[in-house]
Amino acid sequence: MNFLEKWSDKLSGYFEKGKPLHPFQAFFNAADTFFLTPKTITRTGSHIRDAVDMKRIMITVMIALVPALLFGLWNIGYQHFRSIGETATLWQSFWYGFLKWLPLVIVVYVSGLTVEVAFAQHRGHNVAEGFFVTGFILPLILPPDIPLWIVAVATVFAVLFGKEVFGGTGYNFLNPALLARAFIFFAYPSTISGNSVWIAEAGDAVTGATPLGIINSQSVSQMPSVMDMFVGTVPGCIGETSKIAILIGAAILLVTQVASWKIMFTTIIGGYLTAALLNYAGFGGSFAVPAYEHLLMGGFLFGAVFMATDPVTATHTQTGKYIYGFLIGVLAMVIRIAGQGYVEGIMLSILLMNIFAPLIDYCVVRANIRRRKKRMATSGKVRI
Amino acid sequence: MRKNKTNIHNITRGYDILLKGEAAKRISDYECHNYCISPDDFRWMTPQLLVEEGDTVQVGTPLFADSNNAKIVVVAPVGGEIKSIVRGEKRRIESIVIAGNGQKEAEIALPENFDKENVKDLLLRSGLWTCIRQRPFSVIANPDDTPKAIFVSCFDTTPLAPDLNFILKDKKEEFHKGTELLKLLAPVTLCMRQNADNSIFEGIEGVEKHYFSGPHPAGNVGTQIHKINPINKGEIVWFVNPQDVVTIGKLALYGKLSFEKTIALTGPCVKEPHYFKMTYGADISGLISNSLDTTPTVRVISGNVLTGKHLADHPSVRFYDSQITVIAEGGEREFIGWLLPGLKKWSFSHTFLAFLTKKHKYNFDTTLHGEARNFVMTDIYEKVFPFDIIPLELLKACLIKDVKKMEDLGIYEVEDEDFALCEVVCPAKTECQKIIREGLFTVKNS
Numbered sequence: 001m002n003f004l005e006k007w008s009d010k011l012s013g014y015f016e017k018g019k020p021l022h023p024f025q026a027f028f029n030a031a032d033t034f035f036l037t038p039k040t041i042t043r044t045g046s047h048i049r050d051a052v053d054m055k056r057i058m059i060t061v062m063i064a065l066v067p068a069l070l071f072g073l074w075n076i077g078y079q080h081f082r083s084i085g086e087t088a089t090l091w092q093s094f095w096y097g098f099l100k101w102l103p104l105v106i107v108v109y110v111s112g113l114t115v116e117v118a119f120a121q122h123r124g125h126n127v128a129e130g131f132f133v134t135g136f137i138l139p140l141i142l143p144p145d146i147p148l149w150i151v152a153v154a155t156v157f158a159v160l161f162g163k164e165v166f167g168g169t170g171y172n173f174l175n176p177a178l179l180a181r182a183f184i185f186f187a188y189p190s191t192i193s194g195n196s197v198w199i200a201e202a203g204d205a206v207t208g209a210t211p212l213g214i215i216n217s218q219s220v221s222q223m224p225s226v227m228d229m230f231v232g233t234v235p236g237c238i239g240e241t242s243k244i245a246i247l248i249g250a251a252i253l254l255v256t257q258v259a260s261w262k263i264m265f266t267t268i269i270g271g272y273l274t275a276a277l278l279n280y281a282g283f284g285g286s287f288a289v290p291a292y293e294h295l296l297m298g299g300f301l302f303g304a305v306f307m308a309t310d311p312v313t314a315t316h317t318q319t320g321k322y323i324y325g326f327l328i329g330v331l332a333m334v335i336r337i338a339g340q341g342y343v344e345g346i347m348l349s350i351l352l353m354n355i356f357a358p359l360i361d362y363c364v365v366r367a368n369i370r371r372r373k374k375r376m377a378t379s380g381k382v383r384i
Numbered sequence: 385m386r387k388n389k390t391n392i393h394n395i396t397r398g399y400d401i402l403l404k405g406e407a408a409k410r411i412s413d414y415e416c417h418n419y420c421i422s423p424d425d426f427r428w429m430t431p432q433l434l435v436e437e438g439d440t441v442q443v444g445t446p447l448f449a450d451s452n453n454a455k456i457v458v459v460a461p462v463g464g465e466i467k468s469i470v471r472g473e474k475r476r477i478e479s480i481v482i483a484g485n486g487q488k489e490a491e492i493a494l495p496e497n498f499d500k501e502n503v504k505d506l507l508l509r510s511g512l513w514t515c516i517r518q519r520p521f522s523v524i525a526n527p528d529d530t531p532k533a534i535f536v537s538c539f540d541t542t543p544l545a546p547d548l549n550f551i552l553k554d555k556k557e558e559f560h561k562g563t564e565l566l567k568l569l570a571p572v573t574l575c576m577r578q579n580a581d582n583s584i585f586e587g588i589e590g591v592e593k594h595y596f597s598g599p600h601p602a603g604n605v606g607t608q609i610h611k612i613n614p615i616n617k618g619e620i621v622w623f624v625n626p627q628d629v630v631t632i633g634k635l636a637l638y639g640k641l642s643f644e645k646t647i648a649l650t651g652p653c654v655k656e657p658h659y660f661k662m663t664y665g666a667d668i669s670g671l672i673s674n675s676l677d678t679t680p681t682v683r684v685i686s687g688n689v690l691t692g693k694h695l696a697d698h699p700s701v702r703f704y705d706s707q708i709t710v711i712a713e714g715g716e717r718e719f720i721g722w723l724l725p726g727l728k729k730w731s732f733s734h735t736f737l738a739f740l741t742k743k744h745k746y747n748f749d750t751t752l753h754g755e756a757r758n759f760v761m762t763d764i765y766e767k768v769f770p771f772d773i774i775p776l777e778l779l780k781a782c783l784i785k786d787v788k789k790m791e792d793l794g795i796y797e798v799e800d801e802d803f804a805l806c807e808v809v810c811p812a813k814t815e816c817q818k819i820i821r822e823g824l825f826t827v828k829n830s
Contacts (some may be wrong), residue, residue: 005717033755037721040752041714045800045807045817047689048401048711051729051736052811053754055722057761060735126755170758170812256734260763316762316776365777369792376616 008032026120030127057258058129062136064252065306067245069140072238073097076144076200079235084203100200101238103148104139111152115159119168130169130176130312131159137177137306140239141299141347144200146184146191154180154187174354175313178347185347193343198235210236211297212336212343215289229296240299250305259309262318263325267304270329271295278337287337300332303346313354317364324360328353392578393611395598397770399732399805401543402745403689405710407648408658409550419462419665420470421447422479424693425703426458426514427523428825431477439466443490444511444641447480456524459511461643461664463487470697479700488663489642492635500568507632510641514703515628516566519609519621520796521828531570533592533613535623536563538585539577541603542688544657546648546706548626549581551659555630556584562633563588570622575608585626601770606802610771615796627706647701649675651689651710652747653682668699668708681713683750690804691817714751732768732809757812765816768805773797775806779816782823787830795820795827 014021015028033055042049077093088096112135113127120127138155158180163172184192191197195209195217202208207222211234214222224234232242240246253259275291282288295301308314308328315324328349335345342348423431431448434457435441441464446457464484472478492510495502504527507513516534518525525531539548552559566572567590576582578595586593594612596602605623615621624632627645635641643664650657654675662668672684685692687705701708718724726736730746733739765775773794781789800817807816 004719008717034720036717036719037751037753038755039715039717040755041750042752045691045815046804047683047685047692047694047709047750048403048748048808049751049753049813050733050809050811051726051731051753052733052809053722053813054757054760054811055754056735057733057811059722126757128757130760168758170760258733258735258761262763311762312760314762317774318763318766321763361777365774365793368772368774368777371772372616372792372794375614 004036008036023121026125026127027117030117030120033126054129058133060256060258061133061253061306064249064256064258065133065136065140065239067248068239068242068302069101069136070094071232071242071245072140072240073101075232075241076100076238078233079199080201083199083206083208084201096200097144097238100144101139104142104144104146104151105135107148107151108135108138108155111155112159115156115164119164123168125168128169130163134159134176137239138180141177141181141237141302142184143192143197144238145197147188150184150188150191151180154183157183170312173313173358174351175307175310178307178351178354181347182351198237208235210234210343215297216343226293226296229293237299237302240302243296243301246301246305253305253309259305260311260314260321262321263309263314263328264304266322266325267308267329267332268295268301270326271300271304271333272329274330274333275337278333294333294336298336298344298346300336300344300346303332303350304329307346308350308353313357315357315360315364317361319367320357320360320364324353324357327356391592391594393594393596393602393608395596395602395607395611395770397767398541398599398601399768399809400541400599401689401730401748401808402743403543403650403709403711404652404745404747405650405654405657406544407546407650408656409547411646411659411661414660414662414666414668414671416662416667416670417484418467418667419464419482419484419663420479420667420700421458421461421482421665422700422702423448423458423477426450427521428828429524431458433469433477435466435480437466437469440464441466441482443487443643444492446511448477450524453526455508455527456513457508457511458514463490482665488644489640492639492641494636494639498565498568498636503565503568506635510635512628512632512635512641515632516622516624517704519606519615519623519799521824522799525620525622529620531620531622533609533621534566534570534572535575535605535609535612535621536566536572536626536629537575537603537605537608537623538582538626539575539580539596539603541600542690542707543600544648544650544707544709545603545688546646546650546659549584551646551648551706552584552626552630555633558630558633558637559584559626560588560633561637562629562631563591565632565636566624566629567591573608573612575603575605575612577603598770601802601805604801606797606799607770610797617791617796619796625704625706628704645701645706647705648707649710650707651685653677653710653712662701664703665700668695668701672699672708672710676710682710683713685709685711689748690808691801712747712749714749716751733764733811752813754811754813756814759812759814761811764809764811765806768809769802771797771802775803775816778823779803779814779819782819782826785823785826787827790823790827795823799824 015025074094076097081088116131158176162174162176162179195213199208230243275294331349332345430451432451434446441460445460450456462484464482467481467483470478516525572591575594578597601607684695686702729736769775778793800821803816803820
């Protein structure tokens, strides 16, 4: 790649301070390090470093999302053709879904990255990789037919007010992708809730309601089978339907140790126990659904695997991660099952726990400090 | 003391970095003409110069004293003439260069029998007091303090660390004598490797013995103090390197002051890595040029790759080090390196496929592998940090220079070297060691 290196060296001259293209330095650096790994060497501290960097971490998360994405693309087409009463080949369905997804992802990346790069340039930083994952996740948690301008507004809002005003990736306390979704959810509810938005250009051959919607409207006879929900051939957000694909992603995240198993498992355990408890209490409706089916419905699993585990907005202490994950699971099920008017609870429960994460951390840190003070007191006694 | 549950410690959170170029177990002699002594070897010491250019010095002649405590002196390790005093910015003394005349030993008058006061006096007089450092801060111990213990770590777990069992194999008597002397100053704790041959270190009466197993940083004195006798605010623990215990023992046994040490020359760029006998301060440029492969650019490090110092102009091994590591300078750019499978890349994380292959030794170079970012991965430090301390919180407290918070979170128990592994594995390339060092500096001066 010698010619690329030479080219990069030559171009970098134009972006230095005082040169005409300096205002685009952050953009150039992002593009440059995209193609070629940076040539920096260690200056202080340890002389050797791990080969891993934020780019590698982020690409690993994106790879973990690919199974859910691929299935989601096919499912958009599959649901569409099913609702208009036609049959389509695998390729036709996939292509249809791809054409629905492509504008979404372009709009998200263009609008989000514009804000991101502008802030990086303004602050004299390099562009952080965080948004690449945010931008990849966001279309997966949206319905396929959502108006693009709403997506653009939501993305800009989330990046600007969820992240950049606090200092950028690493300083945000709310998950930006979920914040964008919550923005749409509260500002334009009709585009992201109800029973008619989940299938692209839906016909009326089948119901367009998600399994959770069906339960909520008490028409249990239309419930898809457990197997359908597990495989994912049901209406819903693009990436959330296939539990198999999400579990493959979870396996990738756990094996590569990119996501915290503590959060992932405690969220699922918290959700399962709460659903089981509410089911035991038994008031009918969504209370009547067995706990394991609750885990297969809606975005619960997707949230537990990909969004609760966001290391920046989760608790930073290890003990805190257990508490944080467990409470996300509990709250998600409480909102979903007992909350009137909110069909799905995982988005709100993660955002709520994002806000409480610093409090959990504070308590864990206080416990550590208390332990040290106690030790000091006993040590003092021994010495006397 | 026999082994029992309370003195066996298993370190689980840590990591052994496998680097190529381990020193073979044979010793050569290394002679050179010039010796460089640098005040930088002694942390935060402000030197008060006691010699001038052109002076003739003997082994044991004080070169400079600590301006905060004139009793603590750094002495000439060889006899000869002061060739030059190299100064840096603001006339800071960078090094003192002695042209050696071949004298490597000096006779020192010994007291008839040893007690606490005359041991202190002997060590201060001979310049060997500098061997004793204190935690917190890793500065030279203050002879007027009363430490709660003296720790000696009898094994080293850093990458390519010298094998102390090999280095000290004929020095058992000296080690024992040195430990006897230290025992007069404060209770001594010896930390040994579990399931290893500890015959050199065993058999000393009246010392506490502890056994450690597990990966690095099990051999770091900081880890050992934390597990055995953690430092609370206001407490002091002294620690001494085993080779320095031998130097003290030699003085006490034979009345001879000598700064000879066995140094391991290691690293993937060294032709035949093995041990060298040399005197502290020896200019190693001759040694390096003779033992390198024909690699284009290398970095010569005094110490190990985690905490060592990059040697540039006047290469000599630092006072407390017994190792030289030579690795290649990196900086090669790779096309879309963040996307490739990475079958040959070393990473603590499992994000490169290399983690699936068998563990083998790597040719590390100095590439940073990425750019600095904000903290993002919040659970990676704990995996290599065996303290009951929350590393991320402590680093944050250091960054905001909040002394109260740092104290609460355990700053007195750590040293920058304890954060070396955190720094290595950090995907955000955070300079943890620098942050902790600056935090300690803030605490010390508050």
